[in-house]
Structure formats: structure tokens, C-alpha cells
Amino acid sequence: MKLATWNVNSLKVRLPHVLDWIERHRPDALCLQETKIEDANFPVSAFTDAGYHAVFTGQKTYNGVAIIARTPPQAVVIGIPDFDDPQKRVISASIEGMRLVCAYVPNGETVESAKYVYKLDWLARFRHWLEREAQSHPALAVLGDYNIAPEDRDVYDPVAWAGKVLCSEPERSAFRGLVALGLDDAFRRFDQPPRSWSWWDYRMNMFRRKLGLRIDHILLSAPLAERCGACTIDASARAAERPSDHAPVCCELDWPTATAAAATVSPVASEES
């Protein structure tokens, strides 16, 4: 079972990249952020043709999230319930007996910005909702662009970024608050190369210079975390022609799936069922 998350920074521009990526990696689910596309224009058939189902909520120009999955996502919920946010940042659904939350956390712009206040308020509401979600869904995965570098080792120049947006203590505290719900940062369960990033600024040749931040994360509840065998960042996607500024983050779980079960069921057994 493979789960992934990728901020594509426009699904219209990045659709060929995404189709190529799912063809090569065959994730069971891929969470997308910054689709920047209205629902009426979502490229449903491109994913259907690739053998995937898609659920999504989007808007023109900004934000927009989607879950692409090999099996039909069930019990789809748009947004954070009881939070009337016009910005399309959250979609959640169930597949293969687990609950997936796809999130695009606000950027915040600068710590002096009103957008930063919105970001912290948004994160508080997100946490409050996830606390209940974790209770009702023991197998919970929260994937997305958190726009938070949790620790100094997630930043290419922690001194220069100290206190800045994405690295400020209130943001890091909010991230730890999510972890405190029993959600484990899958990437840090394993030995990783030092200076692992998921985002590189388009400017100043930051990718070529290997200067970035790790701000895209997969958080797993205990039943999933203990079955997680790997978590990696596919930085090669950032080297593509016309890339997103983010790379996909991917985790593998030892988790039974319907497709795997169907392959192991004998013809006789399936006739009896």
C-alpha cells in the first residue's frame, strides 16, 4: 500500500507530470494540493483512463485539493466541518479501511501578515477537527503541504530562517500539536539523508544548489505508523521540465488492500462468496 502527497502548483500545467508519476509509482492514493482549478474543469477522464478515481474541491487561481485513488474514495468530506472557509484547502475520504485527509495549510506570507494570523487560526481549527477524526478513525493518515518546517534540520539555513514564516515557533508548536494527537511524522521514522527537502524556491537556482525546506508531510496514526516500512521524498520530480516547486512525499504501508486480496483469492473461493 502506497500513499503519497504532492503540491503540484497548478494541475493544469502539471497534469502530464502527475500522470507520468502515478504510472511509474502506482500509488494507492495520491493527495494533491494547489490544483488551482475549478471543479467543472478538473481532468477527471485523464485519471479514469489511468485507472484512478478522483475526488476534489477547487477554485480558480488559488488553493484546491484532490485525492486520486485506485479504489473509489468513500464518505468524501469537503473542508473542515463547521469552519466556513471559502479557501479550498481540505478534502478527506476513506479507502481500504483507512481515513485520508488531504490538506493545504495556509502559507502565512510573513509573521507580520494578517495571513499569518489566518494560518495559526486555521491550524487551531484543523487540530480541533483532527482530534475528533482521530477518535472516529483509528487508521488515519494526514497528508499534505503543511507549510511548516518542523525542525531546524528541515531548513537549509536555519539561522537565516529563524523566526521566519514556515519556521516560526508558533507554527512549529502547531505542528507538534498535530503530532500530539498521536500522529507520527512518517518521514522521521526512518534514517534519512541529511538535508532532505520537499520544496525548493524557483528563484536563485535553489534546487540546483540543493537549498530547500521540508514542508510537505505525511502524518500517520499509530495503527498505520507501525505498519509503515518506508517514507521518501522523490526529489527527482523537481528536476523535470517545468516542475512544481514541491516534490512528492511517499510512504509504504504493510496494509491489506482490496486489489491485493482479490489477487490472492482463489477462483473457487470467490465463487463461494
Next chain:
DNA sequence: ATGGCTATGTAGCATAGA
């Protein structure tokens, strides 16, 4: 080097990303 690069909406640039 408070710029730089990319995408969108819209027809010049402004806004946003992080």
C-alpha cells in the same frame, strides 16, 4: 542583491506562493 521565478487572470501588471 528585499531581488530573484512561476502561475493565474487578463491583456498591463498585480497577486500569491514559500
